[in-house]
Amino acid sequence: MIEQIKERHLIRFQEPNFYAKLISRNCYSGKIVDQEVVTRNLPEGKATIEVLAIYEIENEKISKVWFLMGEPKF
Template sequence: MADTAYLSPEAVVQQQLDAYNAHDLEGWLATYAPDACQYQHPATLLARGHAEIRQRAIARFAEPDLHARLLRRQVIGQVVIDHEMVRRNFAEGPGQIELLCLYTVEAGKISSASFIAGPEQLDQPGTD
């Protein structure tokens, strides 16, 4: 993994997305600052710091179908906004969810991430 201190905010977020899709929890976590926060937009704290972020992500990274497909990315200074469609293995079955992810990158690490989630869309029987 490249030293994120020398990467642009867009490159840091891309590195995060690549590690997510590789189910590389430690590589993904390395793109976050040690004191980073994750929020449900606009301000509901989901996790603070590597330990809480890791704990929140362990089960998700174990999902066999986990994969985020980037639909669109916008970069404004240190803020990167990704619009994604994410394949998941929900408790009710496999499906997808639309996400808007707002990342703030400082000193080559994600310092905060805020998520807006659409409704879970379960696969219809007989589809993959």
């Protein structure tokens, strides 16, 4: 799983204008919940997307991750 996450992020960070702004971070029972606004270049054009990222932590490492994404705003 770690390699899949790493590969996806390496590709994503090569996008021009890619930017993620952390809005808030909260911790709940071994999970970290980040609210972000992400700017990306999609095939339809430049957009912002609200993202909720949930990271499950075990032994001080990410063991699982979920991304809940809103609709792109162009």
